[in-house]
Amino acid sequence: MGEAVFAHDGIYAQNEGMPLMHKRPGEGLDRQAGRLTLVLENAPVIMFGLDKAGRFIFSEGNGLAAMGLRSGQTIGVSITDLYRENSAAVEAIREALAGRHTSFESFFSGAHFITRLTPLFDPAGQVHEVVGVSVDIGEQVRAEEALSERDEQLRQSQKMEAVGQLAGGIAHDFNNLLTAIIGYSDLLLENKDCSSESVRGDVEEIRRAAERAAGLTRQILAFSRRQAMQPxxxxxxxxxxxxxxxxxxxxxxxxxxxxxxxxxxxxxxxxxxxxxxxxxxxxxxxxxxxxxxxxxxxxxxxxxxxxxxxxxxxxxxxxxxxxxxxxxxxxxxxxxxxxxxxxxxxxxxxxxxxxxxxxxxxxxxxxxxxxxxxxxxxxxxxxxxxxxxxxxxxxxxxVPPVVVPPSLAAAHEVILVVEDEATVRDLVTRVLSDEGYIVIAARDGAQALALLNDPARSIDLVLTDVVLPGRLQGDVLVQRASALRPGLPVLLMSGHPRHLIKFGRGLETGVNYLQKPFNPSSLSRKVREVLDTAAGR
Ligand SMILES: Nc1ncnc2c1ncn2[C@@H]1O[C@H](COP(=O)(O)OP(=O)(O)OP(=O)(O)O)[C@@H](O)[C@H]1O
Ligand SMILES: [Mg+2]
Missing domain, CATH: 3.30.565.10 (Histidine kinase-like ATPase, C-terminal domain)
Incomplete structure (x- = not known):
């Protein structure tokens, strides 16, 4: 870009190097000046010149509107008066008038101007004039701020996602253990042989501690966003x-x-x-x-x-x-x-x-x-x-009203329990048999499928863990079961978070879900509810 010079006839112009302002061969000075004015008036900036006392000698450009000004309106006005409130601007102007290149920032209703001041010197080396260019960077700043805010939000949510996965995994293992601890405590408490008050008290303490731990794992699962939801x-x-x-x-x-x-x-x-x-x-x-x-x-x-x-x-x-x-x-x-x-x-x-x-x-x-x-x-x-x-x-x-039908049936149905964890399997079997159900237990999906395949076997409900050893996982077992025996109700139990995603938010209709850890009475209640619903009761 050419260097700004102060022409002899008093008209401010650029020298060689800026084609728009460069005089074309055969072109009159009028045409050239006209084009220059047009450029100045329409540029999304403000360009101005100051005399050595700091009074405007011209001010042009589209940016003036943001300050509520028109072209040339400030001519004769002292720039320090205009920026009275902005001490950094006043200082920058003073320095520019003393011969230094300076810049300052200013704000006008949504506009954020950066103004650069360039002193022009006469042949004696004295400042003759200062030219200034103000550019509104408000839009740009706002766009950058929005971008960095979104980056931060993204970073934050990725961090939470990672912590959530870790926490969810731990909660799963805890749930299996807690199901066993709570379940066996309940069985002990129901046991007639366990009549000693002090033993009962101790067992109640164990149970209470396990409930607290279950509360914590529930919170962790909620955080990891893999809790069973009933929206x-x-x-x-x-x-x-x-x-x-x-x-x-x-x-x-x-x-x-x-x-x-x-x-x-x-x-x-x-x-x-x-x-x-x-x-x-x-x-x-x-x-x-x-x-x-x-x-x-x-x-x-x-x-x-x-x-x-x-x-x-x-x-x-x-x-x-x-x-x-x-x-x-x-x-x-x-x-x-x-x-x-x-x-x-x-x-x-x-x-x-x-x-x-x-x-x-x-x-x-x-x-x-x-x-x-x-x-x-x-x-x-x-x-x-x-x-x-x-x-x-x-x-x-x-919104339909929620009606909870009372359970009418006595426990007599046949339940196929599929669970690889021996402690949980034994507990579930014991609780359900105590209720009067006939329980068939399977260790994995293959065993369960063999039982379902046997037409001589009557089965009223499949209660299966979602995570099973081997290739046949709980979700596949559910599909096979309903293909073999259409309408057979299924109750899934899991403490493992990942599967909840696969089965969708709130689980697909027709698939019932029991979140681990559960206690014997919530297990019985859920089993009864699923059987009653399937029977249309
Ligand atoms: N309304 C609030 N005003 C001031 N600080 C808050 C407020 N809510 C949360 N905090 C801050 O955020 C922290 C984390 O809150 P959070 O609820 O996750 O845990 P906590 O209250 O410390 O423990 P917990 O809720 O598990 O008993 C708090 O320790 C507290 O410093
Ligand atoms: Mg809190």
Whole structure:
């Protein structure tokens, strides 16, 4: 690019090297000047010249509009007056007038200008004029910010995914062990021979500890987003109203609770008991953050959001969402804390006070339900969680009432139990036989298939683990069983997270599911329920 010079006749021009401004052979000076003016007026920038006192001698360019100015409107005005409030700009202008190349930034309603100042010298080496070019980089900055925010979100979700997989795997093994511990404790407690109070007390302790451990594995599974879900069309308003008494008890006297419910709220598809868990975990955290009392506000709203959720700017399509906002007036969090709160086992609470699983559970449940969660907080400023779920295309009247039919049948059916873990198999066999069922046990899929293949054998229900040794896994066994014996009810049991994905969210209809660890009574209940449903009772 050519160097700016100050022409003798007082017209500012570029020298050789800038073709647009270069005089073409045979072209008059008028044509050339006209083209130059056109370029200046339409450039998405501001170009200006200042005399040595810092007064505008010209100002051109499209960018002026962002400052609410027209071409040439500032001529004669002192630039320092224009930038009075911007001390960095005033300093840069002073330096440019003293002969140095400088630049400064300025902001005008959404525009973010970078202005470069170039002093021009007369033959005596004195500053004769300063030329300036301002470029609006507002759009560019906003685009970069959006991009880096998305990168950060992606990084965060990949990290959570990895931790989730690890945690889910561990939870699976624990579930098998806990099923056995809880089951055998229950059997001991039911045993007439075990009448000694002190022994009973000890067994009850074992059982309670195992229940606590089961609670922890449930939370980990929830976080790893592989918990069995029973999503239903749900009104968050109703759910909040139902949970209100529990919330009040949890918060205690010193805290105010506000429910701000949007009257015409649409429905979302969530697992209700998991949603209660989400609300309670957030409320307990809020309570802990407000030791001297305060206010917890739960608010619902119906929104149209683009690209799924706020922050995602790639997809401009508007989609209906339901928002649940949970805000407290507590101590708030610094940036460091906010960056880690959804990670499992991250806690700022003392030993025995927090496990750091509350928010990771919340995160897992929300994400598994197709939602997203955002947090805003600052020290001393309280904390606000916003949760978004896609809105269901249903009105509240479309939701069928839940009817739980009473169990009428006495246990007499034949159940094929397929489980490779001996402790779990023996336990299940024992519990079901005690109920009066006839139990046939198989160690793997092949054994089970042989039994199903035998037409002489009557079987009323297959109860199978999802993970089986050998090639014939639980899901394949289910398919084979229903091909061999159409209509035969199947109940899957698993503590293993991965399979829940294969069987889909909330499991396909017709496939029943029992999450490990279970206790003898929930096993009996589920078996009865599946048999009754199959029999049309
Ligand atoms: N409403 C809130 N206000 C201030 N800090 C919060 C709030 N909610 C969460 N935190 C911070 O996030 C951390 C993690 O929360 P999380 O619920 O996952 O675990 P926890 O409450 O420490 O333990 P747990 O919930 O397992 O008993 C907390 O220790 C606390 O520092
Ligand atoms: Mg918590």
């Amino acid at each position: 239903e069309a749900t009104s968050l308003n109703e759910l909040l109203t139902e949970t209100e008494p529990l919330l009040r008890r949890t918060l205690g006297e010193e805290m105010d609770l506000d429910l701000v419910l949007e009257p015409e709220l649409g429905l979302v598809e969530v697992d209700r008991s998991q949603m209660v868990q989400v609300i309670m975990n957030l409320a307990i955290n809020a309570r802990d953050a407000m030791p001297g009392g305060g206010r917890l506000t739960l608010e619902t709203a119906d929104l149209e959001l683009s690209g799924g959720f706020p922050g995602a700017t790639t997809d401009p399509t508007l989609r209906p969402h339901i928002m649940l906002r949970v805000s407290d007036t507590g101590v708030g969090m610094d940036e460091q804390t906010v960056a880690h709160i959804f990670e499992p086992f991250f806690t700022t609470k003392g030993p025995g006070e927090g496990t750091g699983l509350g928010l990771s559970t919340v995160y897992g449940i929300v994400r598994q339900s197709g939602g997203d969660i955002f947090v805003e907080s600052a020290p001393g400023m309280g904390t606000t969680f916003r949760i978004y779920f896609p809105r269901l295309d249903l009105s509240a009247d479309d």
